Structure formats: C-alpha cells, structure tokens
Amino acid sequence: xxxxxxxxxxxxxxxxxxxxxxxxxxxxxxxxxxxxxxxxxxxxxxxxxxxxxxxxxxxxxxxxxxxxxxxxxxxxxxxxxxxxxxxxxxxxxxxxxxxxxxxxxxxxxxxxxxxxxxxxxxxxxxxxxxxxxxxxxxxxxxxxxxxxxxxxxxxxxxxxxxxxxxxxxxxxxxxxxxxxxxxxxxxxxxxxxxxxxxxxxxxxxxxxxxxxxxxxxxxxxxxxxxxxxxxxxxxxxxxxxxxxxxxxxxxxxxxxxxxxxxxxxxxxxxxxxxxxxxxxxxxxxxxxxxxxxxxxxxxxxxxxxxxxxxxxxxxxxxxxxxxxxxxxxxxxxxxxxxxxxxxxxxxxxxxxxxxxxxxxxxxxxxxxxxxxxxxxxxxxxxxxxxxxxxxxxxxxxxxxxxxxxxxxxxxxxxxxxxxxxxxxxxxxxxxxxxxxxxxxxxxxxxxxxxxxxxxxxxxxxxxxxxxxxxxxxxxxxxxxxxxxxxxxxxxxxxxxxxxxxxxxxxxxxxxxxxxxxxxxxxxxxxxxxxxxxxxxxxxxxxxxxxxxxxxxxxxxxxxxxxxxxxxxxxxxxxxxxxxxxxxxxxxxxxxxxxxxxxxxxxxxxxxxxx
Amino acid sequence: xxxxxxxxxxxxxxxxxxxxxxxxxxxxxxxxxxxxxxxxxxxxxxxxxxxxxxxxxxxxxxxxxxxxxxxxxxxxxxxxxxxxxxxxxxxxxxxxxxxxxxxxxxxxxxxxxxxxxxxxxxxxxxxxxxxxxxxxxxxxxxxxxxxxxxxxxxxxxxxxxxxxxxxxxxxxxxxxxxxxxxxxxxxxxxxxxxxxxxxxxxxxxxxxxxxxxxxxxxxxxxxxxxxxxxxxxxxxxxxxxxxxxxxxxxxxxxxxxxxxxxxxxxxxxxxxxxxxxxxxxxxxxxxxxxxxxxxxxxxxxxxxxxxxx
Numbered sequence: 001x002x003x004x005x006x007x008x009x010x011x012x013x014x015x016x017x018x019x020x021x022x023x024x025x026x027x028x029x030x031x032x033x034x035x036x037x038x039x040x041x042x043x044x045x046x047x048x049x050x051x052x053x054x055x056x057x058x059x060x061x062x063x064x065x066x067x068x069x070x071x072x073x074x075x076x077x078x079x080x081x082x083x084x085x086x087x088x089x090x091x092x093x094x095x096x097x098x099x100x101x102x103x104x105x106x107x108x109x110x111x112x113x114x115x116x117x118x119x120x121x122x123x124x125x126x127x128x129x130x131x132x133x134x135x136x137x138x139x140x141x142x143x144x145x146x147x148x149x150x151x152x153x154x155x156x157x158x159x160x161x162x163x164x165x166x167x168x169x170x171x172x173x174x175x176x177x178x179x180x181x182x183x184x185x186x187x188x189x190x191x192x193x194x195x196x197x198x199x200x201x202x203x204x205x206x207x208x209x210x211x212x213x214x215x216x217x218x219x220x221x222x223x224x225x226x227x228x229x230x231x232x233x234x235x236x237x238x239x240x241x242x243x244x245x246x247x248x249x250x251x252x253x254x255x256x257x258x259x260x261x262x263x264x265x266x267x268x269x270x271x272x273x274x275x276x277x278x279x280x281x282x283x284x285x286x287x288x289x290x291x292x293x294x295x296x297x298x299x300x301x302x303x304x305x306x307x308x309x310x311x312x313x314x315x316x317x318x319x320x321x322x323x324x325x326x327x328x329x330x331x332x333x334x335x336x337x338x339x340x341x342x343x344x345x346x347x348x349x350x351x352x353x354x355x356x357x358x359x360x361x362x363x364x365x366x367x368x369x370x371x372x373x374x375x376x377x378x379x380x381x382x383x384x385x386x387x388x389x390x391x392x393x394x395x396x397x398x399x400x401x402x403x404x405x406x407x408x409x410x411x412x413x414x415x416x417x418x419x420x421x422x423x424x425x426x427x428x429x430x431x432x433x434x435x436x437x438x439x440x441x442x443x444x445x446x447x448x449x450x451x452x453x454x455x456x457x458x459x460x461x462x463x464x465x466x467x468x469x470x471x472x473x474x475x476x477x478x479x480x481x482x483x484x485x486x487x488x489x490x491x492x493x494x495x496x497x498x499x500x501x502x503x504x505x506x507x508x509x510x511x512x513x514x515x516x517x518x519x520x521x522x523x524x525x526x527x528x529x530x531x532x533x534x535x536x537x538x539x540x541x542x543x544x545x546x547x548x549x550x551x552x553x554x555x556x557x558x559x560x561x562x563x564x565x566x567x568x569x570x571x572x573x574x575x576x577x578x579x580x581x582x583x584x585x586x587x588x589x590x591x592x593x594x595x596x597x598x599x600x601x602x603x604x605x606x607x608x609x610x
Numbered sequence: 611x612x613x614x615x616x617x618x619x620x621x622x623x624x625x626x627x628x629x630x631x632x633x634x635x636x637x638x639x640x641x642x643x644x645x646x647x648x649x650x651x652x653x654x655x656x657x658x659x660x661x662x663x664x665x666x667x668x669x670x671x672x673x674x675x676x677x678x679x680x681x682x683x684x685x686x687x688x689x690x691x692x693x694x695x696x697x698x699x700x701x702x703x704x705x706x707x708x709x710x711x712x713x714x715x716x717x718x719x720x721x722x723x724x725x726x727x728x729x730x731x732x733x734x735x736x737x738x739x740x741x742x743x744x745x746x747x748x749x750x751x752x753x754x755x756x757x758x759x760x761x762x763x764x765x766x767x768x769x770x771x772x773x774x775x776x777x778x779x780x781x782x783x784x785x786x787x788x789x790x791x792x793x794x795x796x797x798x799x800x801x802x803x804x805x806x807x808x809x810x811x812x813x814x815x816x817x818x819x820x821x822x823x824x825x826x827x828x829x830x831x832x833x834x835x836x837x838x839x840x841x842x843x844x845x846x847x848x849x850x851x852x853x854x855x856x857x858x859x860x861x862x863x864x865x866x867x868x869x870x871x872x873x874x875x876x877x878x879x880x881x882x883x884x885x886x887x888x889x890x891x892x893x894x895x896x897x898x899x900x901x902x903x904x905x906x907x908x909x910x911x912x913x914x915x916x917x918x919x
Binding site: 375568 | 645647700703704707708709710711712713714715717718719720721722723724725726729837838841844845848889890892893896897899900903904907
C-alpha cells in the first residue's frame, strides 16, 4: 500500500559508500584482532587461579589447569577463537563459517563473556566481595570482555547497509542475531565421511549431555546452560546446524541407530547410580512427552489430563505387581502382561474420555481432559476404603512394588557387564531406552502413514479434511487412544522404578515433573510435531528444577510465563517442525531452494501467487 | 440439615456462584470463540483483591455494611484489570494464530497467576481467612446464612442488569452483532476490539462478585481456589450452551443442584454406598459434563452448533 506512493527521501539516496560498521567505532581489522586476542587471552586466563579459597564450588584456586566453571569459559573461549580464525579464512577452519557472517562470532563472544562474568559475580556475591578474586579472575573478566567489544565493532553480515542506521535498536539486534537467508551448500562428501561426521557429532552430543546431567552444583549448571545455548545458537546462525540436518536427512537410519547407541552408552559413562536415576526419569518423562506429542503435535488435540493416563498405567501395574499393599496382593503378573494390562487400562479410559468429546470442537477436549485429570486425582485419593471403594490405598499409595524380573534378570540388583557395574537405575534406564525406541518407532511410522497424514490434515483444517473424505472423529480417536496407551506403557515401568505409586505426581500442575502442565510445556518448548523436540524439552524441564534447587518455589511461575512468551514469540518451539513453522509464521515465504535462481536472488514465492 | 429443601437451596446457591463465573467464559467464547482457561484465576485474583481491601486498607473493625461494597470494588478493580490485561497482552497478539496457541497461552497464564499470588501475596501459600457473614436465618425447612442472601441478591442483580445491558444498550447490541459475525460488525462501524475488551471486563467483574460471595460464604480463600471453580463454571457454561448468557446461569444452577444432590443422596443407591460425600461431588460434576457432551453437545439453551473448526 505505502510502497507505491513512496518518494525517495534524503535518507534513501544517501551514498552507500560508507563501509558497514557495528555500533562501536573501530576499524574492521582492529575489531577482528581484538576478537582473536581476547579469545586467546580468555583461554589463557582459565589456567590461572580466579579465587583464593576453595569455598567456591569447583576448584578455581589452582594455576596450571582449568577447573569447574573455568572449563566452561575455556570451551566458550575456544569456540570464539575458532570462529575468529575461520573469519580470517584460516585454511582448515573455513568450514566453520560457510556463510561468512559475523553473527557466530558475536554469539560465542557473548557466551564466553556471559559465563566468565557470571562466574566472577557468583564468586564475588557468594564469598562476599570482590576481594575474593585473585588477579587471574580480573584477567579473565577483562579478557572475556575484549571479544565482545570486537564483535560489536563488526558489521552484522545481514545488515541492509546504505539506508543509514534508521532502524531502531530492535532492528539492529535482529540483524545481529539473524541467520543468513542463504547458506551455500557443502561440497558433497562420500558415504563414510558423512557417517563419520554423524558419529562424531553424536559422541559430542552424548558428552555434552552427560556433562549437563553430571553437573554437581547449580552454578555449574547455569554456566553450562549459558555456554550451550550460545554455542548452539552460534552454530545455528553459522549455518552448520542446517548442514548437519541435511546430512541427517541423507542418513536417517544411521543417525537413528547412532542416537540409540548413544542413549545406551549413557549409563556406561556413569559411575554413580544417582545420575542413572536422573537419566531414567528423563526417559520416562520424555517418552510420555513423545506420546503426548502424537496427540498435541500431530493431531492438534490439546490434552490437559495426559498425566492421568500415565497414572492409570502406573496404578494398574502396581495393583498386579504382587506388592503386599496392593488390593490384589496375591496376583503377580509377569512384566509383559502387566505392561499390556496397563496399556489396556489406559486405552479404555482414553476411549471413554475421547469418544464423547472428540466429536466436538477441540476446546471441549481440553477441558474434559483437564476434568478427567482432576477426577483421576480425586478418585485415587479417595479409594482408600474409607471415603470410597478400597482400591488404591488413598494418599498413601501402593508402596514396596517388587523389582522387575525379565528372563531371570533381576532389575533390582547391580550387574557387571564388561568391567562396568550397572546399578538398579541403570538397568531400568536400559529398559526405558527399549520402550523409548518402541515409542519413537510407533511415532515415526504413524506420522508417515496414511493415518499420520490424516492427523496433520485434521489439525490444519478439519472441515477441509473431512471434505476430502477423512473420518475426522475416527482418526482423532485413534490418535487419542494411541497417546493414552503409550502413556500407560510408560506408567507401568515408572511404577517399578519408583518402588511405589502415590497420587501426588499425577495432577495438573506441580513443581516437579511429570505433571500435565510440565508435559505440555515439554512438548511446546521442544517443538510440537518433532521427535527430538519433546525429548529435549523433557530433559530441560527435568534438569532445571533438579539442578537449580533455589528455583523450586518459582519454577511453576517461570514455566507459566515461559509458556506465554513461547506462544507469543516462538510458538514452534526450540526444534521447529518445518510445517509448523510456516503455519505459525504465515509470512508468505514457502521453501527457498538451495541453489540460487538465475538472477542470483533467492526464489521467493508469495502466498498469494502460490 | 440434610433435608431435600435444604439440599436444593444449597445447590441453588452454589449454582449461582458457578453461573456468575460462567458468564465470563460464555461471553468471551460467544465473541471470539476462545476458552479463557485463566478465567478461574481471574476469579481467584478478584478474591485476593477484595481481601486486600479488607485486610490492608480498611481500618480494623469496619462494619461489614461498609466493608462489603468496598471489597466488591477492590475485587472488581483487580479482576477487571487482570482480565483486560490478559486480553491485551496475551490473547490479542494471537488472534490470528492456530487455535492451539491461545489455549496453551491460557494454561501458562493460569499457572503464572496462581504462582504470582502464591509467591508474592503475604500468607497466600496457605488458605487465608476472609471475613465471613455467618449469621444464620431459619426459614422453616431451610437455613441460610447472610452470605447466601448476599450471593442470591448479587446474582439476581448482576444477571438482570447484564440482560438489560446486552439487549437495550448500544454497546450491548454491538456485542450481539460482533458475536454473530465479527467481520460484518466491523464493517458496520463497530470497534470489535473494544467489544472484546468489554466482554473480558464484564467477565472479570462478575468473577469478582462471585469471588467476594465465595469468601463471605466459606470464610477463606487460597491461591488454588480458581482452578476447580473455573473448571466447574466452564462445565456450567457448556451445560447451559456456551455462548448463551442465560444458559450460563441456568447451567450453573443445574450443575450446582446436581452436584449437591449427588453428594447427598448417591450413597443411598445400592452398590454406590461409598461414592457419596463432598469428595466425590467433583467427580459427579464432570461425569455430568461428559454426559451432556454426549447427549446434547450444544447445551440446554445452546444456540450454535458446537463444532466450528
């Protein structure tokens, strides 16, 4: 509308000869040098002592090698240095910056700055004053500031220079953290090199993840989050993640196998069964989130009582587990039968709830499932023989559930395997990996099938889908029932892992996972409609309250606000499903091909023209 | 006091409270087809707004005749501000988004409001006592409290003035037009954004009235009170036919009476001896919701077919 009547203003005609610059007035060469020098100085500073007392967790008092949080600064500094060297076109590192943009430099510099200053401030605050810093700490603080200054003096690669700096600060920041629109395709690699890269990345991923789980104190976990977030963001804006996902797409089966190999390898890297316990809880949480993702992400049905299906599975398994506190204490099903019973019970409830409500607008389902979750909580709390039938033992739950035995393998005892000792939780962890594999298989196969496509069609536009001959009600009921039974399956294992089932975890909202609000948050945060998204979301949402115990009280508040902000600013979640992303941001841009068109401009199809 | 007339009176009172809250769901739904899940929490903030007036602003020992109107005003200000703020900052940016987005926002908002009150309102992590009107009156078969009289009068006044407002006033008719067809209404010169804000504000106002009645009746308020009340009020709105303001009130009353009767008499049915009592009342309320959705999804007074995609 406005474009047609626009007359050239002095700003538009201003000479575009001035070289694009960042906000800080420094020549580009000096800025780059500052980045490199700062990066190297940051690396060097981690070998110094930052504080004099070992009261601060992690050993930051030694000269000669990094410790604790210094390792994180080291990593971030290393990344900054590597990216800077790549921007110097150093041979062998050029692949780090395929698009040649400056954004990754800035992001890694911010990461290094953030983690270093966080450490310094944490030392000063926890030990009471800046006097607790050794010279090394001051050096680190200054050294990590230099790359940030350097990066801010570099022009953002995507700057639309020439129009002057008319854009507000919002625009400037956007230009700084934007991913370049076009990333040159990598030169083709042969098969084994591709697989080698995938293997290396998987191993790296496992190492990073394991480090995160093994962090022993809150400060280290915060530092870890700072470094990981900025590093991944930098890799994303550098275009390396896009390249990697292309590799993955070409070797889908191999990547999946590597992923599971990494998941299986996790307990072997752990010496303490406590971390395997965290691992198994994340897996249970993740599996249930993935089941919910079928319902929410694929079929677009909002299920707010999903954790109740987990509860149905867990209670069913507990009742037939042979626990002496169970109503049917004489009955002890073998695991496969208990798992099937738990799934069947959840399925029955899923159909009972779904059948009346799925005929209606989706909002009704949300509220009915919310009601069902509440009914479940009330019912198990009251079925203690006093204020209701005697089934679930009320608020005391069903304790002392015996450990599983499969083929003579007792899950409760530690086992030695090739020099590694696998504790109780490690055993269950491996069982959960198996169940997770089943769920992932069900998820991917279902999503690619005729039914999966019907789910997506229903989600996008129910009226149109019905007009195309899809039986909306039937398809939705299948999604709902499938989701319910997968949750029931996960519930049967979780009953055995936790020794007892009690009503408290199975409510709508609570400060520890799993509960329906956390499950939903995991799916939404991770990315609806993807496999990796809910798993990542579940891991994050489990680790955050677990590691940051000072957050305990405020975690639900933080999640509530995070959900609102997510829906407002990034509704597709961390790992975006391509289709979802287009759906949420109807910018009119469809897929842009990799190869430039004849004019050198990326092909842009407007929605109206499509 | 477990006679049938008494139970009916209890149900009617409970139901009027559900109805007042249900108005908020039904008006917003009627106009923007959005279920404002956070409405129960708006009710809860209204209660805490009223409590603030009583506990921190009014001098100690103010007569209840003076305190109750001021508490109503305080509760209304807080609830209306929260409702309008939610519309402006959480829902309006998502009006064109896929319909899952506002629902998830509403969940987030509801959690956030609960947690804000729990964390930052003094003493709100446990139930806080609220001034109650406990004087009882014996009317033959039925005994009621002062708080019940307040509730009944408030419900009647609110409902009749709402009915008058929607039917007769210019804004009310603009509301009806927007509910029928927002696009055409806009073409006719109606500021639909303003109408939506008004719908949220009226919902907040009625929720505040219900919240004050709740406090006066039960004598305490807590940060979780909005969750179940909101859920039941939504049930009432669906029961009466969502989008219909008379339906909301009727649904509330039906639900209240059904719930009260179920908790009082269901244990007389052979085989269900242990399923009576207050703890199971919520279960029966939701069973009623599922039953209604199964048999009459458009609700008792439903006007629109309930499956708009």
